[in-house]
Amino acid sequence: MIRFECDYNTGAHPKILEALVNTNGEAHPGYGTDPHCERARAMLRELCQAPEAGVHFLVGGTQTNATVIAAALRPHQGVLAPDTGHINVHECGAIEATGHKVLALPPTDGKITARQIDDFCQNHYDDPSWDCMVQPGMVYISHPTELGTVYTLAELEEIHAAARRWKLPLFVDGARLVAGLAASDITLADLARLADAFYLGGTKAGLLFGEAVVFTNPAIDFEFRCLMKQKGSMLAKGRLLGVQFEAFLEDNLFLEIGKKEVAQAMRIRQVLLDKGIPLLMDSPTNQQFPILPNQVIDKLGEKYSYEFWCKVDEGRSAIRFCTSWSTRDEDLDALLADLKAL
Amino acid sequence: MIRFECDYNTGAHPKILEALVNTNGEAHPGYGTDPHCERARAMLRELCQAPEAGVHFLVGGTQTNATVIAAALRPHQGVLAPDTGHINVHECGAIEATGHKVLALPPTDGKITARQIDDFCQNHYDDPSWDCMVQPGMVYISHPTELGTVYTLAELEEIHAAARRWKLPLFVDGARLVAGLAASDITLADLARLADAFYLGGTKAGLLFGEAVVFTNPAIDFEFRCLMKQKGSMLAKGRLLGVQFEAFLEDNLFLEIGKKEVAQAMRIRQVLLDKGIPLLMDSPTNQQFPILPNQVIDKLGEKYSYEFWCKVDEGRSAIRFCTSWSTRDEDLDALLADLKAL
Amino acid sequence: MIRFECDYNTGAHPKILEALVNTNGEAHPGYGTDPHCERARAMLRELCQAPEAGVHFLVGGTQTNATVIAAALRPHQGVLAPDTGHINVHECGAIEATGHKVLALPPTDGKITARQIDDFCQNHYDDPSWDCMVQPGMVYISHPTELGTVYTLAELEEIHAAARRWKLPLFVDGARLVAGLAASDITLADLARLADAFYLGGTKAGLLFGEAVVFTNPAIDFEFRCLMKQKGSMLAKGRLLGVQFEAFLEDNLFLEIGKKEVAQAMRIRQVLLDKGIPLLMDSPTNQQFPILPNQVIDKLGEKYSYEFWCKVDEGRSAIRFCTSWSTRDEDLDALLADLKAL
């Protein structure tokens, strides 16, 4: 089975693994207070051009989303999000479990717009029953989105401005940020400037696990370590996160991984377009969503793993192919050849 | 100002008030353990033809919804509801505050169908990521709905069957049940037979306050008094609820109130139809939703209170008129005359 | 049965009931936006000498405690309280249900001291693991306490100062505040000056129900109405609370009720002391806790209701007698005669 169903089905990138092996014998205090974490924090602050930013390392995306959002909201507030957002669909109600409603907006291509934020808030406060309703308390977007699409810098600036207008902190889920950085004009420094909180995802980018949260809004960062501990998102051997992120950030390995996986995905996209195979979403990143006849999908499934995405009509469905740091060119070539032969 | 904006803007029905005054000097133990509560429970069980049912008296609708739903769900489960449902819109996130997601379905006329329940659950369990998603754990509907519409007995039977198919308890919000009983073929006994939990609302039907929950599913009823206490929905002077419900149920006062307010509302509806004024929703109950030009709405507002419901287009909006046990015929006549004169 | 088991086993004080009856036919908007609530707010602000204070009317004590504390704390914070405090013992985990730990201190006579607050916080922040522990976020006390004891003004000033030192808002549960006002040198104005939040309880002081929360700390008051709605503590017919509190505050009826019930309780206390009957707690308020042989308790129980408090040793237990606005002198005389005859 050649695996394309997700970007986290192998272990760690060799440089990450090497760093873990090389530091395995070192003894350090726990919970992220070790020198590796300190150095990784400093590296990330510098890349973000945000010397005052708070940086925390968590294990996984769902816990990161739930912990950051819980830190930002008061009990009667909810978080605005595209209805396809990870927090609204694929986290088993992690946000609601902390007491908060996800205020879902109908997205375009997985993305929401500044206009949608403005309209939602305007309508909300215009409603005479507004104080019987969940108050908007934060804006959550993903870059790239769960459908592989990305924001432009101009769009992100507008969303930032809309969020500011309504006094809503902006939180960017960066579980696949390496692909977003490769496929858009948005940089880490832009994110640090425009978002109150965002994270650089490691789990889906070649780490064993790990998400690096950057806070530029100190109010959300207040005693955030306590929330991490409470929500089970503080790793005892925190140095594992520091060690991995040091290697990930060193010589811009994270950017290199993003470029590589996106380049591979663009080869898939080109073949699909050349063959006239419709795409559920035209994604510029490492997730590709062809719509194919079900029997073709079954046939491909004998050799390649993919993620079933959704039924499109009686005879056809959309599936997802993911490339990753570990996708081998020979495996990709095989897939492309089989797609061309359809 | 002649008030039509809601059905809870006056005090108590004279018979309810009289019962409160007459029993004011009695001394009873608290928390619903007094003889008035006991008698009201027995009366309600008999009306429901459900001698084994659990009956609890709570103060208000939002707390009732949150307490019942929290009693029924495990932490990873959510509650299916129409997206216009009270729990999804007008309770400031009370359900989410207990940790649970409202799984909103697009309703038809405020109502959901058995087919929607089947489709939702089928799609849910067909999704390979189903275990990363909130699990459906209950079905919530309102009768009448927040838009004044009612279910037929046949529809309720089908919803009951669909809920059973997916092992979901069925909960019916009866905040305005007196109107639902007056305007549909569904009886209290039907509700007790088809719902695992429902309530007969008093606040919007002439009590000072009070909602009577009926449980036919003992699993939800398990130590429910503890949940009531925890959620702040157990009244210290619980006898006030018992006394009011005794009077409410005595000689079917509750049915009489429902019939009266619905009959008055039907007079409004007839005038609106006669005048060719469009209705946002054709409601057979005590809420009527005419769509009117904004300047007409403003003009009416000088004399009558109504609830602004929603903007329809640039020049028109929908408003809500409610009748209630306390709506006087002379006030209604005035409104009807002014509507006819439009 | 002559009832002494609690102070909420009858209906409303005649003046309260009269006000409800007289205003029953009035029509008002709901949710506490009516003129009666407005006037009662103004009266209370004036009594508190706190013209800027926020005032909200809730239905019961448990919901008031949970709603106020949820409004004040961030998710990783807990509330310091005496371990006999109502929130720690008799609310079915209402505080924990909102996600917060009660940090229980061993009280002296139901009271905690400024020194205990200082010691707890000093030890907390001295602990190298402090950030793996629940952070102190508020101080909760009751006046009078659940054991009938009261703070002196000097003690309250010290507690206020200690809370300020550690940046903890101070919240005073005033479920029986009328007795506290009668039995201590603390006034409403003192409470408004020294507490960030407190409430004047009505349920246990002659109202049908109702607690008036006073906020002098605007941060806790922020959109508090939304929290009330979410926690089910906003009454639809909010005017019932306004009407009752108007009558309660008018001509200082609340002070009169407190004095009357405390004076009656002091008669019980004197008889107990004269008879050499030990007291579990020497209470200056309307709760009295004699320690009596079990057979005496059973004998008394044939004629009087009381609350069983706790077992003291094999042969003896403590019980509680409560006086209230509705305790009749002839009933009290009967009890005193029977106690003297022991």
Next chain:
Amino acid sequence: MIRFECDYNTGAHPKILEALVNTNGEAHPGYGTDPHCERARAMLRELCQAPEAGVHFLVGGTQTNATVIAAALRPHQGVLAPDTGHINVHECGAIEATGHKVLALPPTDGKITARQIDDFCQNHYDDPSWDCMVQPGMVYISHPTELGTVYTLAELEEIHAAARRWKLPLFVDGARLVAGLAASDITLADLARLADAFYLGGTKAGLLFGEAVVFTNPAIDFEFRCLMKQKGSMLAKGRLLGVQFEAFLEDNLFLEIGKKEVAQAMRIRQVLLDKGIPLLMDSPTNQQFPILPNQVIDKLGEKYSYEFWCKVDEGRSAIRFCTSWSTRDEDLDALLADLKAL
């Protein structure tokens, strides 16, 4: 600095690390559905002589405790635990954040007894206000305890029987279970027989991270994966847990690690006893708690790391030395020499 402050300050045991390196290139589906997890589950079931047991792999202890307890309790229930228990002290309120109170019992040497459970429950249900109180819903103990002490099999049998009497599931926190297995007569099979849920901790026993939960009570196991996802305790690259536990269980490596660290700790204990140095707790496991003069502690701190435990009196404090799989004999010899030289 020679580190003795905890048992998780180095990386992974060489055999664990080797397994991770060897399998790094393999591609597997995520979330614990891979063959390594399957095999590790089978190995653990066999060691537990519990072929039907549910086995789940989580990342850390706090999240494991919170997820398991949330799965077991209804909203109005709490968990009985020793007041020194990890869930009551060192998890930043993780249990309360899921809505549940920790019902703390005063322990003896970190342990609670069957008698304490019986007494608590008897008193609880004897209290006439029991339904205003948090209901006991589970028993939580740690083996070994946070103070290094262990239960005997006889004690565990009694606790099991008491829990059964009150219909409370029993949950055993095994964060340091390898030490408990080495220092008591309790086996994995005993735990599987007597506990409804327990876990074999990896983080503090030579894994990079990981806790293996064993459920013999299917009611708690119901859709537990959904709770794991919701609580952020499901690792995307779940295979990392499977791979580590395979190596951990292979040839009883876990038992070997426990024996080794306990044997080293016993050497520390013997020196302390020989020197007449008092122990805060006489621990038979890998944590040792000498009471030393503060200046001695400071002096030791120049060369060795330890955990400050608590102040004992003005001049003396208790500190903790931990041994672990990675404690080198030469480092231990150095410490012992310095202790002997005091």
